[in-house]
Amino acid sequence: MIVSRRWLEALLGRTLDARATAEQLTMHVAAVDAVLPLHQDLGDIVIARVLEVKRHPNADRLTLCLVDAGGAGGTGGPVEVVCGAPNVQAGKLYPYAPVGAVLPGGVKLERKTIRGVESNGMLCSAKELGLGQDHAGILELDTAAAPGTRFVDAVPVADHQIVIDVPASRPDLLCHKGVARELAAVLGGVVKLPEIPIGPSDRRTVGPTHRPTVRQPDRSVVDGVEVRLEDPEGCPRYMAAVIRGVRVGESPPWLAGRLSAVGQRPINNIVDATNYVLFELNQPLHAFDLAKLRGPAVVIRRARPQEKIVTLDGVERTLTPDMTAICDAARPTIVAGVMGSAESEVTPATTDLVLECAYFQPTRIRRTRRALELSSESSYRFERGIDLLGMPDALRRAIELIGAVAGGELRAPPLDLWPQPVQEKTIFLRPERVSQLLGVPTERAELERLLTSVGFFVAPKDGRLAVQVPGWRPDVLREVDLIEEVARLKGYDAFPDELGPYRIGTVPDAPVEQAKARVRQQLVRAGFYEARTIPLGPPDGPDAVAIRNPMSAEEAHLRRRLIPGLVRRVEHNWANRRRDIRLFEVGTVFRTTPQAPEEWDAVAGVLTGARRPPHWSEGAKVPDMDIWDLKHHFELAVNVAAPGCVLQPATGGAGGWVAVQPGGEVVGEARALEADAPVWAAPLFGFEVRLLVTVPEPARYRPLPTQPPVERDVALLLPAGVNAAAVSAVLARTAGPLLARLDVFDEYRGAGVPAGHRSVAWHCTFRDPSRTLREREVDELLARALQALEDELGVRRREG
Amino acid sequence: MQIRTLERYPPPIRVVIPGQVYRRDPFDASHSPVFEQIEGLAVDAGITFIDFKATLATFARKFFSADTRVRFRPSFFPFTEPSAEMDAQCQICKGAGCPTCKQTGWMEILGSGMVHPAVLENCGVDSEQYTGFAWGMGPERIAMTRHGIPDIRLLFESDVRFLEQFAAGGGEGGAAR
Numbered sequence: 008m009i010v011s012r013r014w015l016e017a018l019l020g021r022t023l024d025a026r027a028t029a030e031q032l033t034m035h036v037a038a039v040d041a042v043l044p045l046h047q048d049l050g051d052i053v054i055a056r057v058l059e060v061k062r063h064p065n066a067d068r069l070t071l072c073l074v075d076a077g078g079a080g081g082t083g084g085p086v087e088v089v090c091g092a093p094n095v096q097a098g099k100l101y102p103y104a105p106v107g108a109v110l111p112g113g114v115k116l117e118r119k120t121i122r123g124v125e126s127n128g129m130l131c132s133a134k135e136l137g138l139g140q141d142h143a144g145i146l147e148l149d150t151a152a153a154p155g156t157r158f159v160d161a162v163p164v165a166d167h168q169i170v171i172d173v174p175a176s177r178p179d180l181l182c183h184k185g186v187a188r189e190l191a192a193v194l195g196g197v198v199k200l201p202e203i204p205i206g207p208s209d210r211r212t213v214g215p216t217h218r219p220t221v222r223q224p225d226r227s228v229v230d231g232v233e234v235r236l237e238d239p240e241g242c243p244r245y246m247a248a249v250i251r252g253v254r255v256g257e258s259p260p261w262l263a264g265r266l267s268a269v270g271q272r273p274i275n276n277i278v279d280a281t282n283y284v285l286f287e288l289n290q291p292l293h294a295f296d297l298a299k300l301r302g303p304a305v306v307i308r309r310a311r312p313q314e315k316i317v318t319l320d321g322v323e324r325t326l327t328p329d330m331t332a333i334c335d336a337a338r339p340t341i342v343a344g345v346m347g348s349a350e351s352e353v354t355p356a357t358t359d360l361v362l363e364c365a366y367f368q369p370t371r372i373r374r375t376r377r378a379l380e381l382s383s384e385s386s387y388r389f390e391r392g393i394d395l396l397g398m399p400d401a402l403r404r405a406i407e408l409i410g411a412v413a414g415g416e417l418r419a420p421p422l423d424l425w426p427q428p429v430q431e432k433t434i435f436l437r438p439e440r441v442s443q444l445l446g447v448p449t450e451r452a453e454l455e456r457l458l459t460s461v462g463f464f465v466a467p468k469d470g471r472l473a474v475q476v477p478g479w480r481p482d483v484l485r486e487v488d489l490i491e492e493v494a495r496l497k498g499y500d501a502f503p504d505e506l507g508p509y510r511i512g513t514v515p516d517a518p519v520e521q522a523k524a525r526v527r528q529q530l531v532r533a534g535f536y537e538a539r540t541i542p543l544g545p546p547d548g549p550d551a552v553a554i555r556n557p558m559s560a561e562e563a564h565l566r567r568r569l570i571p572g573l574v575r576r577v578e579h580n581w582a583n584r585r586r587d588i589r590l591f592e593v594g595t596v597f598r599t600t601p602q603a604p605e606e607w608d609a610v611a612g613v614l615t616g617a618r619r620p621p622h623w624s625e626g627a628k629v630p631d632m633d634i635w636d637l638k639h640h641f642e643l644a645v646n647v648a649a650p651g652c653v654l655q656p657a658t659g660g661a662g663g664w665v666a667v668q669p670g671g672e673v674v675g676e677a678r679a680l681e682a683d684a685p686v687w688a689a690p691l692f693g694f695e696v697r698l699l700v701t702v703p704e705p706a707r708y709r710p711l712p713t714q715p716p717v718e719r720d721v722a723l724l725l726p727a728g729v730n731a732a733a734v735s736a737v738l739a740r741t742a743g744p745l746l747a748r749l750d751v752f753d754e755y756r757g758a759g760v761p762a763g764h765r766s767v768a769w770h771c772t773f774r775d776p777s778r779t780l781r782e783r784e785v786d787e788l789l790a791r792a793l794q795a796l797e798d799e800l801g802v803r804r805r806e807g
Numbered sequence: 808m809q810i811r812t813l814e815r816y817p818p819p820i821r822v823v824i825p826g827q828v829y830r831r832d833p834f835d836a837s838h839s840p841v842f843e844q845i846e847g848l849a850v851d852a853g854i855t856f857i858d859f860k861a862t863l864a865t866f867a868r869k870f871f872s873a874d875t876r877v878r879f880r881p882s883f884f885p886f887t888e889p890s891a892e893m894d895a896q897c898q899i900c901k902g903a904g905c906p907t908c909k910q911t912g913w914m915e916i917l918g919s920g921m922v923h924p925a926v927l928e929n930c931g932v933d934s935e936q937y938t939g940f941a942w943g944m945g946p947e948r949i950a951m952t953r954h955g956i957p958d959i960r961l962l963f964e965s966d967v968r969f970l971e972q973f974a975a976g977g978g979e980g981g982a983a984r
Contacts, residue, residue, distance in 0.1 A: 034880050174883030444921060444938055446855025487924055491889035494856060499879035499891055504860040510851055512821035514812055538965035541841050558833055558840060576965040585967050
């Protein structure tokens with residue numbers, strides 16, 4: 008919502024500082040998005056009187072004017088200015104730009120010689136000053152200001168637009184009166200509608216505007232026009248006035264100026280008058296040409312199926328019975344609350360008007376606007392709910408305004424069709440509840456003062472306050488809404504913010520968040536950075552979940568796995584010439600199932616490049632990570648993300664490992680990855696494991712060993728197809744609990760090892776916690792284990 | 808999530824709930840179709856507007872710096888009444904006004920308010936006895952404010968050159984540097 012500072016000033020009867028006003032509104036009412044100065048770029052323009060007009064010696068269409076600019080222009084006395092405008096007259100006042108003045112748009116005026124005569128500055132048209140489209144002549148001024156006065160000081164064009172972010176709950180702020188009311192509450196003062204200026208060229212006074220309107224339930228006749236309200240659900244209240252004998256024309260400058268200041272293009276005096284009331288009082292009005300109504304009648308009814316109307320924007324629209332239409336005896340003339348037809352529009356030929364002032368049901372308007380994809384200043388306001396009780400005042404204001412700017416006669420008092428009249432609602436406010444919620448005691452007198460300041464009517468009743476809610480506040484429905492009014496009018500900043508004591512909550516920490524935190528800690532410790540990828544993409548499997556309303560075909564599915572997204576991130580880093588990359592992600596993955604789609608949390612990591620940072624003392628290149636680094640990180644990740652799972656070599660020949668739950672279910676995998684890699688990139692590996700939410704047991708202390716260990720190194724020959732894990736398993740099983748620890752420390756292929764075999768060396772640590780082991784005992788254990796290896800796996804000890 | 812918490816647990820309730828949320832907004836410098844949201848809720852007997860302001864202002868001072876100024880201003884959310892938005896002093900210009908804060912000196916941090924009694928009632932909580940406050944905030948926006956990150960897309964590119972700027976004290980263990 009754009010409000011004009013000057014317009015607010017007119018309502019408040021005082022001057023305002025635009026920035027300070029914006030601050031007050033932000034802190035007490037609604038956020039101000041911007042304060043935009045209007046016509047502040049006319050500071051160099053001054054008022055000048057043309058003293059004498061002569062023919063230009065060398066040009067027929069130009070004149071040579073002697074101009075009194077009050078000393079502006081350099082010489083101190085009158086200056087000579089060449090002028091091309093046909094309307095220049097001696098004795099009149101015009102805006103004058105002296106040499107050196109900067110015009111709107113930033114052009115600096117130079118001294119120029121025009122057809123052999125030097126011109127000291129320029130007399131300006133409205134267009135040159137950015138004040139309108141008129142470029143036919145220079146702008147004649149009707150002002151008492153002396154020559155030399157700054158134009159912006161003499162002519163009320165300098166203004167500020169204050170752009171307010173009005174929340175949906177506050178339709179009352181969609182007009183100047185509503186904003187002024189809030190400012191009056193904050194700054195003090197009262198809001199009074201400014202008098203409508205009656206210019207010298209005006210017009211007959213309008214008829215009985217002071218007479219009360221004629222209240223009828225749903226049908227009546229006003230000045231020969233039959234009005235029927237057949238859709239009271241869509242239109243609870245409909246007022247209409249007939250004004251005859253108007254003269255449609257341009258609006259007076261003050262009216263056009265008001266609308267321009269809020270970004271509206273002036274159209275003609277009738278439309279401008281209705282728009283003025285809309286922006287002043289938040290009452291959308293519609294004036295339409297009586298001569299074009301068949302019947303003549305005004306019927307408010309649901310539209311018929313397939314009924315057509317060509318709206319003001321020239322588009323043919325098809326209506327449905329869900330929409331309310333204002334019709335004549337034959338067809339719709341207005342899509343109620345949204346837009347009128349081109350046909351019934353007010354034109355320069357219009358003399359007799361029907362002026363509509365209605366309340367349309369907000370949800371009906373919202374649906375109509377959506378269905379037709381057509382919105383307007385009116386629909387915007389009806390959707391949010393206008394002041395049902397303020398309609399008579401708004402209509403009266405509009406009739407007065409039309410009378411002042413377009414003449415015309417009101418022969419009959421306006422009609423007011425209101426089948427089910429309602430009154431202001433009353434809400435009870437308990438002062439002690441205000442204190443309970445806001446935390447500071449608030450005097451009853453202060454409550455009354457604050458609420459009254461924005462239009463509530465307050466009366467004490469049984470220890471409570473009976474608060475009558477004005478019609479323009481549809482958002483105030485219950486006691487707490489009044490408490491908010493109290494809080495914001497006092498100012499949120501007026502409340503202390505010292506931390507007090509509090510009780511700890513009953514809600515336990517979420518195990519899943521704790522599990523994620525443990526995983527993050529583990530992976531960060533291992534040198535991984537946390538990546539964030541977008542869970543949307545092309546389908547990455549047959550059971551990918553499709554999105555109903557995708558942004559694009561490439562983002563039409565939810566991910567099934569995390570790794571593909573991470574691989575894209577690695578490629579992004581490769582593109583930036585990064586070779587050493589470790590990324591992980593903890594995120595949600597999705598699958599369709601025959602029932603509903605499922606989602607769960609997963610952990611994935613990708614790694615490529617050097618195993619560790621280089622050290623200056625080594626010189627040689629640090630080795631790149633290989634499949635065993637992958638296994639290492641996978642083990643660490645599984646231990647924390649899916650405790651209790653064991654790693655097994657993946658079947659299928661591609662290498663890698665899977666993580667298997669005790670029940671046999673595979674919940675994770677790790678393997679070498681394909682990617683769009685530059686030639687200098689190291690191999691890329693990745694793992695992904697489902698996050699199993701467990702509550703880890705606290706670690707249990709085991710007594711530290713007091714007995715010395717017995718250690719043995721054994722080198723074994725493993726035939727192809729036998730892996731070290733299988734060997735370790737047999738060793739551990741057959742040696743029993745005295746084998747306290749088992750580590751692979753070497754692998755060798757080559758001379759001395761039979762073809763198709765490899766040599767793998769284990770370091771075995773034996774220990775009995777209660778006694779000292781004898782050497783012979785250990786040798787026997789080891790011999791038994793080696794025998795089992797030979798029997799089960801064909802693995803022998805390497806000789807020599 | 809706040810509703811579920813209220814339905815499951817009796818007051819006193821004090822929870823913070825993070826989660827990923829989606830919006831049909833194409834990527835640009837300040838919008839992402841996927842982002843994180845952190846909600847909070849406190850409900851107990853005797854919680855007032857002062858507790859609400861104090862808790863969130865304390866958060867801002869701890870998160871940014873002890874001398875960070877904050878302000879609360881009216882707003883509208885359907886589930887809170889009174890509703891407020893909290894601004895913190897712009898971390899770039901320290902309140903003097905700069906392009907990042909659009910010359911206001913303030914950065915919008917979170918939307919909040921006292922829990923609407925209808926919300927409590929719908930969850931079976933006696934709104935006469937219990938009051939509370941709730942808020943929601945976008946950590947991406949706040950991180951951008953805190954660290955001076957100009958474009959939200961940087962948070963989703965996972966560029967190691969970007970990530971390592973925020974790794975002080977962490978991520979030291981490996982080669983990915």
